[in-house]
Amino acid sequence: MRSRSPALALASAAFTSSLSASAADYDVTSDTAAQFYDVRSPTGEVVYARRRVTTTLGVGAYNLVRQVDKRRLGADLSFVARVRYDADYGNGGFTDPGDYGQFVPGLSRGPVDIMYAYLEGRRLLRGWLGFRAGRQYVVDPLGWWSFDGALVKVTSPYHVAFEGYGGFEVRGGLPLSTGRFERDGIWRGDRSGYDPTLYPSFQPTSIAPAMGTSVETAGWSWLNAKLSYRRVYNTGSSNLSQFQSGLLTPAIYDGMRISQERIGGSVNFNLSNWGGVKSGMVYDFYGSNVTQVFASADVYATKRVTLSADYDYYQPSFDADSIWNFFGAEPMNYLALRGSVEATEKLSVSASGYGRVFSIQTQPTRSNSSPGLTDFYNPSVYPTNGTPFDAGGTASLRYRAGTLTLGAKGAGNFGDSGQRVGGDVYAEKLISQRYVLSGRGSLWAWDDKLRTNRDSVSGGYMAGIGYLLGERSKANLEFDHYMNSLVGHRFRLVFSLNVAVTP
Amino acid sequence: MTRPAALRWIFLLLPVLVAALAACFALSDEDAIAGGDPASRHGMAPMPGNVAVPLKWMPPGALKQDPGPSPVVFPPQALTIRFNHKKHLDSSLGLGCKDCHAKAATSNSTEDYLLPQPQTCDGCHGTNHDNKAEVKAGGGSMGGCAFCHNGYKAGDGNRVARLVLPRANMIFSHQKHVVRNIGCDKCHGAIKELELATRDQLPRMNGCLHCHEMPDSASQGDAKSACETCHIKSKNGEGVLRTTFASGTLKPPKWLNNAGHTPDFIERHKQVAGTNSQVCAQCHSEKYCTDCHDGRVRPRSIHPNDYLNMHAIEARQATQRCTSCHREQTFCVDCHQRTGVSMSGPANLRNSGRFHPQKSEWSDAPRKPGHHAFEAQRNLNACVSCHIERDCTGCHGARGIGGGFNPHRAGFAGGCSTQFKRNPRPCYVCHEPGDRTLSQCQ
Numbered sequence: 008m009r010s011r012s013p014a015l016a017l018a019s020a021a022f023t024s025s026l027s028a029s030a031a032d033y034d035v036t037s038d039t040a041a042q043f044y045d046v047r048s049p050t051g052e053v054v055y056a057r058r059r060v061t062t063t064l065g066v067g068a069y070n071l072v073r074q075v076d077k078r079r080l081g082a083d084l085s086f087v088a089r090v091r092y093d094a095d096y097g098n099g100g101f102t103d104p105g106d107y108g109q110f111v112p113g114l115s116r117g118p119v120d121i122m123y124a125y126l127e128g129r130r131l132l133r134g135w136l137g138f139r140a141g142r143q144y145v146v147d148p149l150g151w152w153s154f155d156g157a158l159v160k161v162t163s164p165y166h167v168a169f170e171g172y173g174g175f176e177v178r179g180g181l182p183l184s185t186g187r188f189e190r191d192g193i194w195r196g197d198r199s200g201y202d203p204t205l206y207p208s209f210q211p212t213s214i215a216p217a218m219g220t221s222v223e224t225a226g227w228s229w230l231n232a233k234l235s236y237r238r239v240y241n242t243g244s245s246n247l248s249q250f251q252s253g254l255l256t257p258a259i260y261d262g263m264r265i266s267q268e269r270i271g272g273s274v275n276f277n278l279s280n281w282g283g284v285k286s287g288m289v290y291d292f293y294g295s296n297v298t299q300v301f302a303s304a305d306v307y308a309t310k311r312v313t314l315s316a317d318y319d320y321y322q323p324s325f326d327a328d329s330i331w332n333f334f335g336a337e338p339m340n341y342l343a344l345r346g347s348v349e350a351t352e353k354l355s356v357s358a359s360g361y362g363r364v365f366s367i368q369t370q371p372t373r374s375n376s377s378p379g380l381t382d383f384y385n386p387s388v389y390p391t392n393g394t395p396f397d398a399g400g401t402a403s404l405r406y407r408a409g410t411l412t413l414g415a416k417g418a419g420n421f422g423d424s425g426q427r428v429g430g431d432v433y434a435e436k437l438i439s440q441r442y443v444l445s446g447r448g449s450l451w452a453w454d455d456k457l458r459t460n461r462d463s464v465s466g467g468y469m470a471g472i473g474y475l476l477g478e479r480s481k482a483n484l485e486f487d488h489y490m491n492s493l494v495g496h497r498f499r500l501v502f503s504l505n506v507a508v509t510p
Numbered sequence: 511m512t513r514p515a516a517l518r519w520i521f522l523l524l525p526v527l528v529a530a531l532a533a534c535f536a537l538s539d540e541d542a543i544a545g546g547d548p549a550s551r552h553g554m555a556p557m558p559g560n561v562a563v564p565l566k567w568m569p570p571g572a573l574k575q576d577p578g579p580s581p582v583v584f585p586p587q588a589l590t591i592r593f594n595h596k597k598h599l600d601s602s603l604g605l606g607c608k609d610c611h612a613k614a615a616t617s618n619s620t621e622d623y624l625l626p627q628p629q630t631c632d633g634c635h636g637t638n639h640d641n642k643a644e645v646k647a648g649g650g651s652m653g654g655c656a657f658c659h660n661g662y663k664a665g666d667g668n669r670v671a672r673l674v675l676p677r678a679n680m681i682f683s684h685q686k687h688v689v690r691n692i693g694c695d696k697c698h699g700a701i702k703e704l705e706l707a708t709r710d711q712l713p714r715m716n717g718c719l720h721c722h723e724m725p726d727s728a729s730q731g732d733a734k735s736a737c738e739t740c741h742i743k744s745k746n747g748e749g750v751l752r753t754t755f756a757s758g759t760l761k762p763p764k765w766l767n768n769a770g771h772t773p774d775f776i777e778r779h780k781q782v783a784g785t786n787s788q789v790c791a792q793c794h795s796e797k798y799c800t801d802c803h804d805g806r807v808r809p810r811s812i813h814p815n816d817y818l819n820m821h822a823i824e825a826r827q828a829t830q831r832c833t834s835c836h837r838e839q840t841f842c843v844d845c846h847q848r849t850g851v852s853m854s855g856p857a858n859l860r861n862s863g864r865f866h867p868q869k870s871e872w873s874d875a876p877r878k879p880g881h882h883a884f885e886a887q888r889n890l891n892a893c894v895s896c897h898i899e900r901d902c903t904g905c906h907g908a909r910g911i912g913g914g915f916n917p918h919r920a921g922f923a924g925g926c927s928t929q930f931k932r933n934p935r936p937c938y939v940c941h942e943p944g945d946r947t948l949s950q951c952q
Contacts, residue, residue, distance in 0.1 A: 034748060036797070040807045046818070046849055054849045061806040065797060069749035085749050089797065093806055111847045113840070122804065123796055130736075134726030144796060146787035151803055151834070164728040179840055186840035187804050191891070194839045194898050208854070208898040223786070226725040226735040228766055231786040247938045249900035249907075264933040273785040275768055279716050280574050283768035285781040293932060295925055303781055305768055310575030313764060317778070321830045323890045327933040330899050330940060333926075334906075335919035336890035339830070347772040352581070357774035363827065365888040368877075368919070388875035390884065397827045403773035414773070416814065423879035425823040431814045449815035453823050457880055458865045467815040479748075489816040497816070501807065 032069040036089075036479070036507045037062065044487075044499035051494045058097035063122065065089035082131045088124035088141075090183075092117060104201045112209040113179070113196035120185045123153070135161060142177065147221060147235040148271035148287050153177040153188040154217050162225050170221040176239050176266070180212030189215075190239075190267050192329025207250065210328070213243025215266055231275040239266040241328050265327045268292040271299070282306040282313070291324045294332055298324045315345040317361075337366035353408045360400040363422075369393040397422030402430075410437035427453040429465075443473035443483065465491035479507035553592035554660075556704040556711065563710065567700035571717020573765070579712045583679050585757035587709055590671035591658045599702040607694045607701070614694075617684040620677050624684070631658070644668075678712075679755050680740050692721075716765065737792040751793050760793070776811055780834065803835050822865075829891035842895035852896045899939060907940040908947060926951035 039062040045053045071084040094117035101109040102116075125141030137160040145152045156174015163169075179186025180197035189195065198211040219237035224230055240263050247258040273287030282305045289299040300320035308314050319341040325331045343361035350356060369389045399420040406413040417430030429451030436444045447469040455461040467489035474482050487499035556563050565572060569579075598605050608615060610626040617624060628639035635657070636648025645668060647653050656662040659670040687697070694701065697713040704711065722739060724732040733739070737751055741760075744752040753760040764770025767789050769782045783790050790799075802809045808817065812835075825832055836842060846852040851865060866872045867880045877884045886893050893902075905913040930937055930951040941948040 032745070032749070038797070038801075042807065046845070048849050048851070059806065063797075067749060067795075070743075087749070087796065089800075111844060114844050114848075122800060130726045134728070134734075144799075146783050146790075146799075148784045150784070151799075162725045162727045164725055166725060168725070185804070187837050189837060189840075191833060191838045191894060194843060196840075208900045226723045226728070228719045228723060228735070231767060231789070233785050241933070241935075245935050247935070249903045249911075249939065258938065260935045260938055264935060266933075268932075273781070275782065275785045277765055277768045279571075279765035283765070285768060285785065287781070287784065293929060295928055301781060303778065305764075307575070307764065310573070310577050313770065313772070323830070325894070327929070328935050330902065330936040331890060331894055332929070333922065333936060334890055334902075334917045335887055335922075337887045337919075339889070341828075345774065345778075347770070347774065349772075355773055357772050359774065367884060367887050385875070388877055390876070390878055395879065395888065399827075401774065401777070405773040416773075418814075420824055420827055422827050424826040424885065427820055427823040429814070431810075433810070447810065447815060451814065451816060451820060453820045455823060455865075457826070457867055457885075461865070463819070465816040465819060469810075469815065487815065489819070491816060491819055494819060497819075503807070 031071050032067075032509070034065075034067045034507055034509045036065040036067070036505075038065075038503070038505050039063075040501065040503045042499065042501050045497065047494040047497070056097040057095055059093075059095045061091065061093045063089050063091045083129045084126070085129075086126045089122040090119065090124075091122050092119050104205050112201075112206045113194065118185070119183060121183045122185075135163070137162065145172070145219070147237075148233055148273040149235050149237055149269055149289060151188070152237070156217070166224055166226050168223050168225040170223070171219070173218040174216075176215040176217045178212050178215055181214070190324075190326035190329075192325025192331050203246075207246045207248055210245050211243060213241070215242065216240045229277050229279070232273070234270070234272040236270045238268045240264065241266040241326070245328060265293055267327060269298075273301075280307070293327045294324050296322060296324075298322045311349045313347045315347070317341070317343040317345065317359075335368060337368070339366075340364045354404075354406045356402075356404050358400065358402040360398075362396055362398045364394050364396040367393050367395060395423055397424075411435070424457055425453065425455045427451065429453075437475075441475050443471075443475065443481070445469070445471035445473070445485070449489075461493065463491040463493045465489060477507065479505070479509075481505045551592060552597070553594035553705045555706055556708055558705065563699075563704065567703050569697060569699040569711060569714050569717055570720060571714035572699070573714075573716065576714075577763075578710055579714055580760070580763070582755055582758040582760045583715075584709055584712045585676040585679070585755075587676065588672070588674035589706065589708060590660050590673045592660055592706060593658070594705045595701050595707055596703060596705055614684045615688045618686075620680055620682050622684075623675075625673075625675065676757070679742060679752075679757065679760075681738075681742060682740065715763065741792075748795050750791070750795055753793050762789075805835075825895065826885070826889060826892050829889055829895060832895070833891060838891065838895040843898070846896045852898075853901045854898050903940055908942070908945055910942055910945075911940055923950045 039060070042057065042059040042061075045056050048054045065088065067085070067087045069083075069085040071086070072082055096116070101111070104110055104112065121142055123142050123144060125139045125143040127137070127139045129137045131137065139158040140156075142153065142155045143158065145154065145158070154172070154174045154176050156172060158170065158172035160168060160170045177184050177188050178195070179189065180195060186195065193210055194208055195210045195212045198209065201209075217237070217239040219235065221233055221235040223233035242263050244259045244261040247260050269289055269291050271287065271289035273285070275283065275285045277283035284302070284304050286302040287300070288297055290296070291298045298321070300318070302318045303315060305313050305315040320338060321341070322338040323331070323336040341361060341363045343359050345357065345359040347357040348355065367390055369391065370386060371389070397420065399418065399422075401416070401418045403417075404415045412435045413433070415430060415432045417428075419428040420426060421428075429449065431447055431449040433447040434445065438444060449465070449467045452464045453462065467487065469485055469487045471483060471485035473484070476482060481503075482505075483501075483503045485499075485501040485503075487497075487501070489497045489499075491497075552558060554560070565574065565576075568576065597603075598610075599607075610630055611624050612626075613622060614624045628637075628642075628645075632638055632640075632648075634652075636650065636653040637655075638646040638648075645655070647655055651657060655668070655670065656664070661671050697717065698707070698711050701707055701711060718740065719735075722733040723735045726734060726736060728734070742752045744750055751760070761771045762769045764772075767782055767786065769775070769779075769789065779790075801807075802812060813821070829838075832838075832842075843852060847854065866882070871880045872882050875881075879885075882893075902917070903912050905915050906917040908914055926937075930948075937948060937951065
């Protein structure tokens with residue numbers, strides 16, 4: 008396929024004077040997964056059956072322009088889009104908000120959303136300019152996020168690049184959108200058709216203007232550093248009264264207000280003979296606190312062995328509409344030691360051990376009270392140990408030889424709230440370049456310390472068979488069978504079909 | 511010692527075990543270097559006796575503990591001749607690289623065959639390779655077929671073993687480098703000091719990056735850092751690099767952005783992706799990421815078998831890890847409500863799923879593990895994965911709205927004016943506009 012649309016041709020001509028049309032690459036892909044399993048309550052009874060069908064359809068057009076000299080890396084335009092239908096035919100389909108016994112606000116039986124759809128230009132204006140326009144993801148030190156809008160990136164020859172973007176955060180409840188990328192803390196969705204007194208905690212969704220900027224290093228392989236800033240606003244009305252019977256008369260807050268304003272930076276520095284260091288942090292302007300810090304050091308002890316240490320600091324933070332920003336949540340500190348051994352070209356092993364230290368209030372917080380608040384003054388009700396900790400570790404093994412992959416992964420988590428230990432072993436084998444056989448066995452034991460009679464040992468297995476329809480196309484069927492004393496036998500059937508068509 | 515305590519110690523000792531394993535492999539590496547098969551003939555290996563090549567003679571970018579060039583980019587070879595570069599490049603012969611590898615100066619593709627034709631040898635060795643069906647040996651010891659062709663047997667039909675030199679799976683133009691006066695040794699190392707040139711004398715990516723680290727916007731003459739400058743793009747669409755070859759799967763070396771794809775890389779890849787997601791995007795399309803980060807099928811590489819039944823244990827300890835893929839209000843709450851785990855779920859299911867401790871432990875003093883204040887302070891995200899605001903407001907809302915139990919941390923009143931000014935909505939959920947306490951933040 009060698010034709011280009013007039014719009015793309017115009018765009019390419021506007022940005023590049025020395026370019027000409029060339030063979031572009033296109034693909035159409037579709038992934039479908041059908042899952043059948045029962046969800047049981049923690050006490051064992053079947054609560055509802057999940058009959059899920061998720062299918063996505065994606066289109067991609069790449070290399071829409073290319074330089075006359077094919078041996079020279081030049082400007083590029085591409086377009087990618089993916090739309091998703093995600094249905095659960097087993098959720099009962101209760102659509103009447105007045106059906107208190109069954110209805111779950113915000114739950115849609117078969118939502119359709121656009122995962123991403125954007126036009127991207129790279130290396131335009133002799134490598135200085137890049138852009139994206141449409142629904143797109145942003146991955147930066149602040150996390151994984153999605154918005155509708157435009158992003159422009161300017162890469163200077165001096166190993167520094169600048170990025171700026173603006174648009175609207177992708178939010179659940181809006182057309183063709185998902186709530187996956189909103190900040191936590193607000194239960195939000197489409198309230199159209201709801202009586203205002205019903206489910207007052209379920210907040211109406213509205214557009215969320217967003218903007219951000221980044222500065223980062225460019226070109227070096229031994230140093231990557233990035234500093235990112237993002238601001239998102241909440242708009243529209245929000246219910247304040249949480250009780251439909253009304254301890255107060257219903258009240259609404261309306262107006263533009265901050266949803267999030269954060270800045271985050273990270274650095275990845277590497278010396279190829281010795282090892283590397285990664286670190287980063289995130290500061291929340293709304294909460295006026297550091298919410299995340301991470302640091303990781305890797306030492307290349309030998310050509311086969313890497314030894315590492317990881318540190319994480321985490322302080323919960325939420326959408327600025329959420330009351331939970333103001334709750335006395337304490338930070339968590341996590342320290343882990345890791346080792347990785349590439350024993351041979353085929354066999355590699357990793358293991359880690361960690362400690363996770365939490366902070367807990369040990370003294371009363373206030374010495375005086377107000378008529379509106381009740382405080383606990385008695386120091387004896389507070390714990391004496393302010394730093395409870397959890398510990399655990401993981402171990403992984405992977406063996407790859409030709410078309411055979413073998414692996415094992417185990418984990419242990421131990422703490423005051425419960426513990427879990429066990430592992431999975433798995434295997435996958437490609438036969439005759441067409442058939443894929445896979446299997447997985449597991450044994451896990453857990454101990455729930457917050458509630459008695461919920462300890463159990465679980466054994467399970469999965470058996471799968473697949474057929475390669477093409478280089479990127481595959482049909483696969485997997486059968487799972489799990490057994491534990493809480494829910495007895497549980498089965499799961501997963502059928503997946505991945506299809507990719509390229510001219 | 512109880513069983514759980516013993517297991518805890520086992521897991522804490524795992525890194526020590528790995529370190530011990532590492533030491534064993536380190537020793538075995540040294541053994542490999544010290545050993546070796548002493549060759550009786552020269553030109554059979556880079557160094558006499560097949561000893562290790564000194565680092566200073568290795569291709570630039572070779573590491574102290576060099577694993578060799580990528581076997582995926584440079585597939586294994588079968589070298590069936592012996593050749594002594596050091597002897598040929600000796601000043602007494604007056605030969606240079608171009609005398610035998612003349613085509614390299616004009617080559618623009620890795621598909622070009624750059625080894626000299628056998629006729630090149632004829633002038634000095636007295637042989638005649640003009641007709642390969644009837645190659646004629648030269649006189650003297652240097653002219654015999656077995657002098658160069660390993661395993662040659664007289665009387666075996668004049669056959670020699672096939673030399674296999676697969677093309678490199680990359681984009682490379684020798685010409686571009688030659689015209690920029692980049693000498694052979696800048697990529698291949700000190701060949702003139704070595705005997706046989708093997709795969710080990712092929713370039714190291716780490717060496718390429720000595721020059722190829724210029725941003726896209728650098729002037730046209732400089733070496734670009736973009737991966738597709740050298741790596742082949744997939745022909746199946748996707749807009750990413752081709753990573754699957756007959757010789758294996760292309761993966762980043764551990765020193766490249768510190769992103770070695772070890773078996774546990776999936777648990778720590780965020781540190782690489784967050785700093786420079788473009789590195790990941792060279793080989794992985796968005797679909798690859800969304801399969802987990804916004805997926806609808808449980809990824810087995812993350813969540814083990816029967817995870818639905820045991821996820822609570824891990825979630826209580828580290829819910830912050832869950833939020834890298836799951837949003838609490840739209841993933842956790844939806845399901846918890848339907849299963850009756852949530853307080854605000856359908857009324858007919860609530861009793862079946864209550865899983866907190868009894869009230870005497872969960873709500874009454876003292877605060878200890880199992881008390882809701884203790885658990886909330888330790889991991890508030892775990893609470894948010896089930897509860898909606900109303901569940902907390904009933905007790906923690908100020909008097910007139912709720913029970914008036916203060917949820918704020920120490921010193922909260924000293925800094926709340928910033929929050930109130932920028933978004934007072936959460937304040938009004940628990941405090942009436944005229945609340946005297948609220949005035950401290952106004």
